[in-house]
Amino acid sequence: MASNAVMEETLQVLKDHKLRVTPQRHIILAYLVSHHNHPTVETIRDALSKELPNIGSSTIYNTLNTFVDHHLVVELQNGDGSTHYDYFGSPHYHAICTNCGRIVDVTYPGFSDTEKSLEEKTAEISGYMISGNHMEVYGLCPECQIKLGIKND
């Protein structure tokens, strides 16, 4: 269950984006803000089974798609066949394990500059009017390196 602070924050986020405040949206957003586990729709449904026992999958999909449209949330694919979601409160990107699918958030000082420069170059070269980007890095997570008995190249 999300804290009062998170509930207030997410309430404000919904209002700022002029989204109608329903219990479903509020609780789902609060869950995403307070968890960094890159859940699927099923993960969310299970996690919220106490608070929203009768929620339909359609509602979760609708809600997440709305959040994505409003750039509150990003979609991620890790190769397991279903879409994962991540609240995008502050700029970061993702490292995805090619063996187990684990997703971790990554950022570093200067990352925004890298992003900005990539977008500017792209606009210049392609003529696109840029609205966003996705960066992903693939590799073996530390646990899988051990599991597979790999230490170096």
Next chain:
Amino acid sequence: MASNAVMEETLQVLKDHKLRVTPQRHIILAYLVSHHNHPTVETIRDALSKELPNIGSSTIYNTLNTFVDHHLVVELQNGDGSTHYDYFGSPHYHAICTNCGRIVDVTYPGFSDTEKSLEEKTAEISGYMISGNHMEVYGLCPECQIKLGIKND
């Protein structure tokens, strides 16, 4: 139909990767090498209907998945529900139109450095053993800017 030069090149690529050379694989790879249209499985099937009239969808999926495993090809999602494929002969990334789904290849001098630096930072921070990355930039393509009557922000 792909040129002789392309057929020779792709034959060598398959051999270099120790992939069994079948007509299906050879023709599909040649198609990808000589087109930069980021096709879906259906696009490929239609385009090759003369050369491979009886090819099954499974074969195209199998072939493309094999190529992806060998890092010959990358997968792309543009939001239309199906996966697009792109031969990855030289380092580049993609700009994807959020309105019509158009995908264009982009690169610039210094892009490899950006890539390399992103991967190094990621390895350092996350502990992942990096094997690759995907970068994508989203926005409105020039045609959609006109179509939607947009000139500036």
Next chain:
DNA sequence: TTATTACATTGGAATGGTTCTCACTTACTA
């Protein structure tokens, strides 16, 4: 060249994530 064998291809069925439909409910506005 031929036999062998492991791998690829087919085509149809199965899978499963996501979207659609529609009746019902609810959050916002005046």
Next chain:
DNA sequence: TAGTAAGTGAGAACCATTCCAATGTAATAA
């Protein structure tokens, strides 16, 4: 507080992708 535009829920529908079993074929070696 009533009117209404929008959101929700249950299940059906959709469709891209994978699975499966039978058949075909590319590579290897004698």
